[in-house]
Amino acid sequence: MKVLQTAIFLAVTGLTALAGLPATAEASDSNLRLTLVAPESSDFRARSRQGITTYRYTNRSGISSTTQWPPIFRIESRIAVGFVAQRSLDQEREALVVTDPDNCLNLASLLDDLGITSFDPACAGFAEDETYIEVQTEKNDTFGVFDNDTTGNDAIRARLIDDRFSDPAPRNTPYLRMFNGKIQTVGPKTGGRPDPFPRDTTNPKADELDGYGYGADDDLASLVLIANIGGARVFDEDFNLTPGVLRNMAGFVNTVSSEDLDGRGQTAVTAGMHILAGVFEPIAVLDASIDDPHYDYAIRVDSGKTVKFNTTEPFPPDAPGAANAFYDELLSQYYPARFAVRAVMVNGEAPDYIYDLDYDGKYTAKDVQLAGYELISNEIATNLTVTHENLLTDSPDSKCPPRTFIHGDLDGNMDRGVLPECILTSGASRTRRPPR
DSSP states (O other): OOEEEEEEEOOHHHHHHTTTSOOSSOOTTOSBEEEEEESOOSEEEEEEETTEEEEEEEOSSOOEESSSOOOEEEEEESSOOEEEEEEETTEEEEEEEEEOTTSOOOOHHHHGGGTOSOSSGGGTTSOOOOEEEEBOOBSOOOTTSOOOTTSSOHHHHTTSSOOTTOSSSSOSSOEEEOTTSOEEEOSSOOOSOOTTSOOOSSOGGGGTOOSOSSSSOSSBTTEEEEEOSGGGEEEOTTSOEEEEEEEOOGGGOOEEEEESSOTTSOEEEEEEOOOOTTTTOOOEEEESOOSOTTOSEEEEETTOOEEEEOOSSOSSOOSTTHHHHHHHHHHTTTOSEEEEEEEEEBSBOOOSEEEOTTOSSOOOHHHHHHTTOOBOBOEEEEEEEEEOHHHHEEOSSOOOOOTTEEEOOSSSSSOOOOOOOOOOOTTOOOEEOOOO
């Protein structure tokens, strides 16, 4: 087996000279400092509980539209050993080694699926004592764009596709069964062959191995990103919630970059996301034909209770622009949407699912630790508010239902009714004003 082995180490003397600088809220119980660079917060507090430090970012007045906003995470270390890379045939593994107490790079867990027993053959008999984050710099991952299959973790990349037939449950992508019996993918777009075709193992490109989807990320495999909204939740094809589990949303990271040494004497990795439709967005099922003489519509949001309502705007629209107001009223039933986000770094590869193992109804770094993963950073936590762009935009066009707005049958009468046709005119202008 042909093996190419490289390692880059930081200058120890440079780190020693800077050791006396302030730690800038460095987490005293972790090896890495994880921060949220964007969205901007209005307040910041650090809290330690059960041996885990949490950086809580308060975002009381911030509002983002459901798409085109930038979560950015920064991972910093003053003690990092260096970046390492190992290639075997056409596959490569890279990592930032944070600690190596015996000064002998084993890293067997990073390389075991490549058939390599140790990063350094001289360390093959040593116990693996390193802590590391699996990281590969990446220019841009997005849905349907074939990813470079020689870098990053190819085993993780192979799981980041649409595959309703994956085992074991829960499935790696959320689906809903429609009133006509068809199965529809819900949530954000991710790569993969459309159902009902099975995975094509002879032609990886046919499966759109784009490195973008639900689960751990192929380029920053140590990141755990938790959110309690939309497709991040686990539910069955009838929209019933599977209690006690959420999906790791780290697979929607678009870019990963690194700094060997920044101006504060730290090694750093930055992960950026460009939020597209459905990533952090509630899923709503609307029924426009219900068997109730007092109500015209019913809606069910994020597997919650079915709520019946009437609109003040008539349908069919009886005036120019009425379709806009009609859709605005439907969207206003569940926007603005507020949700919690948490993140933490673990040693090695992160899980695809986070389970509520302390049974407190929350999903935190403590649950990740209870699942057997070693936390090597502080946790970050914030609450974010999103509202749909249609509610922020003035336009003469009819408002198209968003990707997470599902027209379905909620009362089982095999009739979902009708909604206005979405017709976009050419040359229409739009104005989006900052919400006040």
